[in-house]
Amino acid sequence: MAFYCYIVASQRNGTLYVGSTDDLPRRIEEHREHIRDGFTAKYHCTILVWYEVFETRDGAFQRERRIKEWRRSWKLMLIEADNPTWRDLSPDLNPNA
Numbered sequence: 001m002a003f004y005c006y007i008v009a010s011q012r013n014g015t016l017y018v019g020s021t022d023d024l025p026r027r028i029e030e031h032r033e034h035i036r037d038g039f040t041a042k043y044h045c046t047i048l049v050w051y052e053v054f055e056t057r058d059g060a061f062q063r064e065r066r067i068k069e070w071r072r073s074w075k076l077m078l079i080e081a082d083n084p085t086w087r088d089l090s091p092d093l094n095p096n097a
Contacts, residue, residue, distance in 0.1 A: 003060035005067065006051035007079060008040060012086040015043040016075055018067045020060040024051060025093045048090040050079045 004024040008017050008031055017040045021027040028048050034041040054060040067075065083089065 003054040003057045004051050005054065005060045005063040007049050007067070007075065008045040009047045009049045009079075009086065010044045011047070013076070015045055016072070017043070017045040018064055018075070020057075020064040022057060022060075024048075025090070028090045028093070047086070047088045048093075049083055049086050049088070051089065 001022060003020065003022050004027075005018070005020045006024060006027075008019070008028070009015065017031075019027065028046075030036060031040045032046045039045070052060075052063060054063065067078070070078075079086065
């Protein structure tokens with residue numbers, strides 16, 4: 001089983017949300033469908049712009065906590081290092097993985 005730390009955005013250089021999960025395709029769908037009330041629904045953070053895979057839930061959670069403490073500029077650099085166009089990465093996910 002894989003665990004993920006991820007960033008979703010409202011648009012390029014828009015509002016960012018950092019989270020972690022054990023089922024990234026499902027979680028992105030929840031963000032898109034506004035299944036849970038909260039920050040991502042309020043600010044329309046639905047575009048998966050960055051993610052990292054971990055072997056343990058704790059590893060993903062610790063990475064999430066570290067990134068949440070970062071300055072916004074550091075988060076933008078993290079996203080743009082791997083995804084300079086802010087392309088939605090969710091089509092690349094394999095829901096059967």
